[in-house]
Amino acid sequence: MTVRHTSIIPEICGLDESGRGALAGPLVGAAVIFAKPLRPGSRIAGVPLRDGKTLSPGQRRRIYEWLLRQGAGIYTETVPVSAINRRGIQHANVRVFMSLMRRIPSQLYFIDGRLKLPHRINGRAVISRPKADTTVSQVILAGIVAKVVRDEIMSGLHLAHPHYGWITNMGYGTDAHVRALLRFGPTSHHRSLFVRTAISKRL
Numbered sequence: 001m002t003v004r005h006t007s008i009i010p011e012i013c014g015l016d017e018s019g020r021g022a023l024a025g026p027l028v029g030a031a032v033i034f035a036k037p038l039r040p041g042s043r044i045a046g047v048p049l050r051d052g053k054t055l056s057p058g059q060r061r062r063i064y065e066w067l068l069r070q071g072a073g074i075y076t077e078t079v080p081v082s083a084i085n086r087r088g089i090q091h092a093n094v095r096v097f098m099s100l101m102r103r104i105p106s107q108l109y110f111i112d113g114r115l116k117l118p119h120r121i122n123g124r125a126v127i128s129r130p131k132a133d134t135t136v137s138q139v140i141l142a143g144i145v146a147k148v149v150r151d152e153i154m155s156g157l158h159l160a161h162p163h164y165g166w167i168t169n170m171g172y173g174t175d176a177h178v179r180a181l182l183r184f185g186p187t188s189h190h191r192s193l194f195v196r197t198a199i200s201k202r203l
Contacts, residue, residue: 013106014138015097018146020089023198024171024190025154026078029096030146031104033073038137051134052144064148075100076149085192112139161187173198
């Protein structure tokens with residue numbers, strides 16, 4: 001799904017994902033192209049630019065909406081639970097980034113994490129580095145976008161499956177989520193291996 005794109009070829013396209021460690025819901029990858037210089041820690045719409053996991057949902061939403069107003073290039077992709085159950089989360093993580101990079105022209109692709117990815121895509125360099133979601137502004141922004149989009153998905157799924165508390169835990173393995181799994185069992189939106197591991201730790 002493309003939220004918005006730009007025809008400008010920038011220096012850096014930042015990529016990150018959301019939902020890698022969740023028990024339920026898809027993996028969401030995001031890419032952000034933003035040519036204006038930003039530094040980690042600077043304030044955007046009154047919110048410090050930092051790892052999206054340290055921000056509240058409201059703060060992430062404010063940055064996301066600011067990016068839209070600025071005309072930033074924003075791209076997202078999702079990998080469904082069925083694919084995660086079939087091929088594993090590592091394959092899903094590589095898949096979502098490869099799909100994004102093939103769609104987006106950029107001089108450099110910068111990705112959070114340490115993944116087995118080609119060194120070049122579209123003839124351009126690919127850098128995968130742990131903690132890039134705290135040091136590279138485009139990657140930080142991509143992580144924030146991925147979380148906003150995934151939170152929206154999980155909030156929608158919550159309406160059909162309220163027992164698991166996805167409106168607050170977003171599919172992650174909180175105590176309440178695991179207790180609900182023990183009581184009601186998994187849904188088609190749960191990741192089978194992740195659920196078995198979480199339950200085994202409680203038994």
